[in-house]
Amino acid sequence: MIVTNVLLGVLPVVFVVGTSVLLGRVSAAVAAGTASAEWSAMATAFLAASAAFSVQQALAPVQNALGELVARRIDGRIFDRLIAAALRGPGIGPLEDQRLLSHLSEAGSELEQGVHSPGRACAGLLHLITRSVQLAGYVAVIGLAFSWWAGLGLLVAVMAFRYGLRRGLRAYAEVFPRLAAERRESRYLRGLAMDATAAKEIRVFGLMKWLLARYRKVYLGWIMPVWRERRRLLLWPYLRYTVFGLLVTMAVLASVAAAGARGATLTSLALVCQAVLNGLRLGEFYPEADMQTLLGMNAFRAARDFEQGVAEHLAAEPAAPRGQLAEAPVPRGEIRFDGVSFRYPGRERPVFDDLRLRLPAGKCTAIVGLNGAGKTTLVKLLTRLYEPDTGMITVDGADVRSFAVDAWRARVAVVFQDFNRYEVSAADNIGFGAAPHAGDREEIRVAAKDAGVLDVLEALPQGLDTPLVRHVTGGTDLSGGQWQRVALARALFRLRHGGGILVLDEPTASLDVRAEARFFDEFIRLTSGATTILISHRFSTVRHADHIVVLADGRVGEAGSHEELLRDGGRYADLFRLQAARFTEHRASEAPAGARSGGGQVIP
Ligand code: ADP
Numbered sequence: 001m002i003v004t005n006v007l008l009g010v011l012p013v014v015f016v017v018g019t020s021v022l023l024g025r026v027s028a029a030v031a032a033g034t035a036s037a038e039w040s041a042m043a044t045a046f047l048a049a050s051a052a053f054s055v056q057q058a059l060a061p062v063q064n065a066l067g068e069l070v071a072r073r074i075d076g077r078i079f080d081r082l083i084a085a086a087l088r089g090p091g092i093g094p095l096e097d098q099r100l101l102s103h104l105s106e107a108g109s110e111l112e113q114g115v116h117s118p119g120r121a122c123a124g125l126l127h128l129i130t131r132s133v134q135l136a137g138y139v140a141v142i143g144l145a146f147s148w149w150a151g152l153g154l155l156v157a158v159m160a161f162r163y164g165l166r167r168g169l170r171a172y173a174e175v176f177p178r179l180a181a182e183r184r185e186s187r188y189l190r191g192l193a194m195d196a197t198a199a200k201e202i203r204v205f206g207l208m209k210w211l212l213a214r215y216r217k218v219y220l221g222w223i224m225p226v227w228r229e230r231r232r233l234l235l236w237p238y239l240r241y242t243v244f245g246l247l248v249t250m251a252v253l254a255s256v257a258a259a260g261a262r263g264a265t266l267t268s269l270a271l272v273c274q275a276v277l278n279g280l281r282l283g284e285f286y287p288e289a290d291m292q293t294l295l296g297m298n299a300f301r302a303a304r305d306f307e308q309g310v311a312e313h314l315a316a317e318p319a320a321p322r323g324q325l326a327e328a329p330v331p332r333g334e335i336r337f338d339g340v341s342f343r344y345p346g347r348e349r350p351v352f353d354d355l356r357l358r359l360p361a362g363k364c365t366a367i368v369g370l371n372g373a374g375k376t377t378l379v380k381l382l383t384r385l386y387e388p389d390t391g392m393i394t395v396d397g398a399d400v401r402s403f404a405v406d407a408w409r410a411r412v413a414v415v416f417q418d419f420n421r422y423e424v425s426a427a428d429n430i431g432f433g434a435a436p437h438a439g440d441r442e443e444i445r446v447a448a449k450d451a452g453v454l455d456v457l458e459a460l461p462q463g464l465d466t467p468l469v470r471h472v473t474g475g476t477d478l479s480g481g482q483w484q485r486v487a488l489a490r491a492l493f494r495l496r497h498g499g500g501i502l503v504l505d506e507p508t509a510s511l512d513v514r515a516e517a518r519f520f521d522e523f524i525r526l527t528s529g530a531t532t533i534l535i536s537h538r539f540s541t542v543r544h545a546d547h548i549v550v551l552a553d554g555r556v557g558e559a560g561s562h563e564e565l566l567r568d569g570g571r572y573a574d575l576f577r578l579q580a581a582r583f584t585e586h587r588a589s590e591a592p593a594g595a596r597s598g599g600g601q602v603i604p
Contacts, residue, residue, distance in 0.1 A: 001066040001126050008063055009133020011056040013141060016274040018049025024267030067127065067288075071119030078118050078303050079111050085307045090405040091317065092385045093345060094310045103306040106180065109187065110299035118303075121296025124289035131282055131289075138279035145271040146259070150252070154279045157248060161241050161283035166290070168233035173294040175229045182222035189215040196470065234285070245280045252276045317387055328403040328411050330500035331361035331395050331531050335382075339391035342381060351377045353554040354391070364532040366542035368572070369551035375535045376417060378551070379503050382533070383412055413494035417505040419487035426457045427464040429486050433493035443496055450526050451489035452519075456482055481515060495530055502527055505535045516541065539576040548572065
């Protein structure tokens with residue numbers, strides 16, 4: 001790339017010299033005839049100019065191709081680094097940090113678009129070699145053929161204008177980060193208009209007009225200041241430079257004419273005219289380099305800030321004994337939260353303050369609490385996506401931090417509330433629960449059957465091999481409840497491959513009332529022997545659990561069996577009765593007449 005750019009800088013200068021010499025030799029060659037030495041000298045100059053021109057034409061596409069290659073390689077490399085940083089570390093703190101997320105989104109979208117990317121900036125920087133070599137060549141030509149003062153004059157004029165232009169462009173480039181929030185919103189609105197999932201609500205609520213108007217407003221809101229700045233920073237300097245260029249050109253032509261009158265050679269006159277005119281053009285805007293070198297580095301800086309932020313997050317994690325024990329045990333006695341306190345970074349209020357909690361092994365413990373009580377945070381701590389600020393989580397007395405994170409996680413199967421819907425086959429969606437066993441079709445079928453979704457998956461066009469992606473030919477999508485069962489099958493698959501601990505965060509949120517009731521009946525059978533943690537904000541659905549813990553104000557408010565808690569008549573009893581009453585009313589109004597007197601009720 002460097003060699004090509006140097007050559008493309010040298011060749012136009014060679015062409016200018018070649019054509020000027022050619023011009024100077026024409027009259028002597030014509031006078032001496034085609035067989036003369038003068039004719040050959042003219043032909044040599046002609047060949048040199050032609051060769052310079054042809055090679056330049058041939059190299060231009062090579063320069064573009066190499067520039068593209070450089071840009072893609074560099075962008076690819078930075079993308080790799082960004083992905084590596086996003087996947088770095090055992091926790092998810094960096095990906096829940098607003099500041100870092102905005103760096104990640106900025107870098108990711110610029111790299112994806114590849115217009116003002118770091119790769120383009122590097123390719124643009126290399127393209128500057130061509131312009132610099134040309135400028136040096138023209139200055140040398142003017143110096144040698146005419147006057148070094150004139151050469152210096154051209155150099156100073158071009159550099160001064162380039163300096164002014166770059167300063168303007170830099171100010172222009174700074175407009176973009178200032179408008180980052182508006183640009184993000186306009187990206188969001190554009191995505192919303194094209195999103196298949198959002199399409200339903202947008203139509204039903206008649207939001208199309210609003211969406212278009214809002215998009216127009218937000219888009220113009222950031223593009224208009226950009227246009228204004230562009231006019232201020234680029235148009236006026238450009239016009240000023242054009243006027244200056246005209247004046248310089250006129251002065252040069254006048255002085256060349258005067259030199260001609262004094263008897264200067266045609267070659268030197270042609271040389272100076274061409275070198276000055278071509279040289280002056282080098283003071284303009286460079287479309288192949290200027291914006292790229294200025295804006296491309298924004299994405300690089302965002303990527304670097306994200307990487308650094310992730311490293312800082314890792315360094316700031318509570319000093320924990322980082323164990324490397326490669327095997328974590330399946331719990332035999334209990335899992336305990338011992339005086340655990342935890343506060344999200346940047347938040348004032350702790351979610352947990354001296355939390356003491358017992359999860360008996362091989363039993364089902366339900367954790368209930370109102371929204372925001374910290375149920376999901378408890379799962380994040382148990383799965384070591386965050387580490388406690390103080391206190392510890394133990395399994396049969398051993399601090400979970402004494403095990404390698406992966407070893408501990410291999411014991412835990414989770415259905416998160418916002419579980420992933422992988423765009424792969426149904427079988428892989430389940431097999432991901434224990435990747436090394438993902439090829440075990442029989443086990444996958446058993447897990448799917450236990451989760452109650454096997455029939456649905458087998459009825460798909462390609463059975464378990466059907467890609468669960470709507471926008472792929474031959475692919476299909478599932479309903480919310482079916483997806484939840486697939487996620488459950490994934491967790492059960494892990495349980496069958498040495499999991500031992502099963503965590504279900506609001507597992508019935510997408511199931512209908514009947515399916516929910518069935519789910520709990522089957523659930524006890526399916527998970528017998530596993531240490532199960534069932535998270536729910538519905539007090540009326542967890543009564544089958546062996547042990548119920550009510551979270552409130554960052555601590556355990558009450559704990560015991562359903563009967564014990566009802567007997568105690570505390571918060572659980574109140575909320576259970578309230579929610580169960582609503583549930584019964586709902587069921588009664590749903591049932592056909594005659595069946596209203598409680599027949600078939602799941603929860604009395
Ligand atoms: P629950 O699952 O019981 O509804 P969560 O565990 O999700 O509650 O949240 C507990 C508290 O922590 C809430 O006040 C919530 O706003 C806060 N919270 C949850 N996630 C984060 C986060 N990533 N960063 C900061 N605060 C959070």
